[in-house]
Amino acid sequence: MTESILKVENVSLAFGGVKALTDVSFEVPRGSVFSIIGPNGAGKTSMLNCISGRYQPNSGNVIFNDKIVTDLRPNDRADLGMGRTFQNLALFGHMSVLDNIMVGRHHLLKNNWLTGPLYWASPAQKEELAHRRYCEEIIDFLEISHIRKSVAGTLSYGLRKRVELARAMALKPKLILLDEPMAGMNLEEKEDMARYILDLNEEFGITVVMIEHDMGVVMDISHQVMVLDFGKKLMSGLPEEVMADPHVKRAYLGIEDDDEIEEEAVKEAS
Numbered sequence: 001m002t003e004s005i006l007k008v009e010n011v012s013l014a015f016g017g018v019k020a021l022t023d024v025s026f027e028v029p030r031g032s033v034f035s036i037i038g039p040n041g042a043g044k045t046s047m048l049n050c051i052s053g054r055y056q057p058n059s060g061n062v063i064f065n066d067k068i069v070t071d072l073r074p075n076d077r078a079d080l081g082m083g084r085t086f087q088n089l090a091l092f093g094h095m096s097v098l099d100n101i102m103v104g105r106h107h108l109l110k111n112n113w114l115t116g117p118l119y120w121a122s123p124a125q126k127e128e129l130a131h132r133r134y135c136e137e138i139i140d141f142l143e144i145s146h147i148r149k150s151v152a153g154t155l156s157y158g159l160r161k162r163v164e165l166a167r168a169m170a171l172k173p174k175l176i177l178l179d180e181p182m183a184g185m186n187l188e189e190k191e192d193m194a195r196y197i198l199d200l201n202e203e204f205g206i207t208v209v210m211i212e213h214d215m216g217v218v219m220d221i222s223h224q225v226m227v228l229d230f231g232k233k234l235m236s237g238l239p240e241e242v243m244a245d246p247h248v249k250r251a252y253l254g255i256e257d258d259d260e261i262e263e264e265a266v267k268e269a270s
């Protein structure tokens, strides 16, 4: 059996009377690209927030690298190797691209200028240099060298999304949570982003959990897909299995193929 980096066990979450998630369980294999799909309001972002620690589930557990992290704050989960990007951009618009990326790594540094006069002596300085070097590696990897000194707020939407990804990567995460990484992008930007996600998965060995509405992208780059519907897990499996499922077609893709759905119901009953 493939080892899981993340286990979500019976997670439920409600906002007042609204049940955002009901008893959802799944496992994410280490090294995989795992997509969460579902109609608007299905609970996808709520699930990502339960994983990252932004929300506390009312019941159930989140287990990351065999450690129960359900009660840990987002920063503590980041320290354990969870990175994330947001549905709406969360960059510092007035800061340069490089500074935005460096911010992502500051919590990893044991020393900083606040530690006082010793800063300019090693090992603090060495650590800072290694930190910069790693950020430069990410900048090269995501091909944003030409904009490293640009003010983030002045960049196109597609580039800002890439910078946000760079900042999440700067945490050296083992798992990265991406909330609609291709939202609002044109076709070319989407293709680029899909390639970067695949490469960060393959070259950097980062496991990816992603919410994405573009089914073409989901089919192309996911190893596994889970479908949420009204806060419940409808199914999970290989992308082709999920896309072929008549209930998914009906619930998510809006395809009404009554013959197929009836056939499936007969099969299930027998």
Ligand SMILES: Nc1ncnc2c1ncn2[C@@H]1O[C@H](COP(=O)(O)OP(=O)(O)OP(=O)(O)O)[C@@H](O)[C@H]1O
Residues within 6 Å of the ligand: 015, 018, 019, 020, 038, 039, 040, 041, 042, 043, 044, 045, 046, 047
């Ligand atoms: N902070 C909140 N307060 C109150 N209700 C919320 C909150 N966050 C989410 N909800 C509700 O929980 C349900 C699930 O929302 P969620 O944003 O997780 O769905 P989603 O699948 O990510 O939707 P979308 O695709 O539109 O982003 C919805 O009914 C939503 O209105």
